[in-house]
Amino acid sequence: METIPTEHGLILAGILFVLGFIGVLTRRNIVFVLMSLEIMLNASGLAFIVAAARWGHAEGQIMFLMILTLAAAEVAVGLGLIIQMYRKFQTVDISVLSEMNG
């Protein structure tokens, strides 16, 4: 079985992270922003798995499990907030939230 260079895995994680970052910066629909955040979290998990594969350790997978837990909790809270926002403003446009002077 031929081996894969570590930097290719890390570069893939970087590309996915940057794509998610572009999504967060450019989209105005809050559902898309949350999806892009998911992409970014997934990319960081991929980086941990690549590191685990580099050293042949199990700690990277444990860190991935923690990221998975974080993503699940974040999505639950974020979707609850989206539902509340839709009830209040009847839109998913994040620029309406700028009138919250806080």
Added chain:
Amino acid sequence: MSLLFYLAAFVAVISTVAVILQTNVVHALIYLILSLLSVAVIFYVLGSPFAAVLEAIVYAGAIMVLFLFVIMMLNLGQHTRDQEKKWLSLKGWILPCLLAGVLLFQLVSVLSSYDQNMAPETVGVLEVSALLFGPYVLAVELASILLLAGLISAYHLAKK
């Protein structure tokens, strides 16, 4: 195995680009599931079968179904799709893409000097679980508290 990695990486990048370019929310979600599944294939190739299975079950299964439920609840429809098309102008994309491209260039140039291969052995469920319920048991407890907090706050926020 190496070919499988590059193929899955290609699918993951293309479907992620499709996610951030889509105007229909449900189509974007399906593309995101495709991206997550291809990342699961990459995990399997890299010798982490437990992480691959969790990625497919928890990410592509549970979290995406949660997204789908909320999108169905919001019932966005044609009006939002037209609005999305209007928002997807080229003008708003140039600066973020430029900045992100600079970041990616720096990352690639730093990483390309790092020349080492990945260890080909598989780390199975046994090793992960032995660590998870051995030295990292406190992290598991903290994760359960985090999930409980997420559950309570989601219940509270989504309540009328």
